[in-house]
Amino acid sequence: MDFSSFETVLELRRYQLRPGRRDELISLFEREFVEPQEEAGAHLFGLFRVPSSPDEFLWLRGFESFAARFDALSAFYSGPVWRRFREEANATMVDSDNVLLLRPVVRGLASPPPGSGVHVSLEASPSAFAVFETDPSPNNFPQLPVRTDGPFTVSFSREPSASSEELVPTARSLLR
Numbered sequence: 001m002d003f004s005s006f007e008t009v010l011e012l013r014r015y016q017l018r019p020g021r022r023d024e025l026i027s028l029f030e031r032e033f034v035e036p037q038e039e040a041g042a043h044l045f046g047l048f049r050v051p052s053s054p055d056e057f058l059w060l061r062g063f064e065s066f067a068a069r070f071d072a073l074s075a076f077y078s079g080p081v082w083r084r085f086r087e088e089a090n091a092t093m094v095d096s097d098n099v100l101l102l103r104p105v106v107r108g109l110a111s112p113p114p115g116s117g118v119h120v121s122l123e124a125s126p127s128a129f130a131v132f133e134t135d136p137s138p139n140n141f142p143q144l145p146v147r148t149d150g151p152f153t154v155s156f157s158r159e160p161s162a163s164s165e166e167l168v169p170t171a172r173s174l175l176r
Contacts, residue, residue, distance in 0.1 A: 003110040006043035006062035009069050010109075010132055011146070012120075012154060014050075014098040015057045018091075022049065022057055025092040028085060029057075030172040036081040037061065041072035045109045046118070046175035048167035055094075058120070058167060060109065060175070066140050073141045101139060101146040102132035102154060109156065109175060118156060118175055119164035125155035 017025060026047065034044055045060040063069040076082055090096075108130030112118075124131065134150035156175075160166065169176045 003043050003045075003062070004107050005064045006045070007104045007107045007109055007130070007132075009063040009066055009135065010045075010102040010104070011061045012100040012102060012132075013059050013061065013096070015059075015093055016095040016098065017055045017057060017093055019055055021092040022055055025057055025089060026170050028089055028092075029059075030170060032081055032085050033089075034172055036079060037072065037076050040075035040079070041068050042076070044172075044174070046167070047170040047173040048118070049170065051166055051168055062109070066137060070140045073144065077143065097145045097147075099144065099146045100150070100152055100154065101135050101137070102152075103135040105131040105133050105153070112156075112175060113158060115158045116176065117158050117160075118167040118169065119158070119160050120167055121155045121157070121161055121164040122152055123155065123163055124153050125157050125161050125164065127157040127159045127161070128155035129158065130156040 043062045045062055048058045050056045050058055063072060112129050132154045134152045139146045
């Protein structure tokens, strides 16, 4: 299946976690939250540890449209899996509101070039295989806040740059 249509609306989510609880959240997330979100209509491109920030979890969730985003988020966050595990997940987090709502400039998350290593930068990168920019559309699911202090450009590349952060994929990350 071609997942490039899920790059139409992308959330870059950065969670600041309580000290030492990142692996606990990743384990819960990978065990309980991946399939239900995808069944609801989202696509999870990547789940990452950020080596430079040991208490951070970064992940990428895409949708085919804003309408699909609303439907998928409504289904997941009102569904039985989230109701069952939300307190356990939220107990690991200090802040889950560092979220950029993005639109594609150059699609590429669904089919990155061969190689290893994933780096993210909040600026254009000449070696980027995917580039996104802040989407100025209103957040159509206000229960999950998104940042409005942009605009931002977000680049994903195989090579590090002076402004990039290395992302280390978790076991269930599709982007590697």
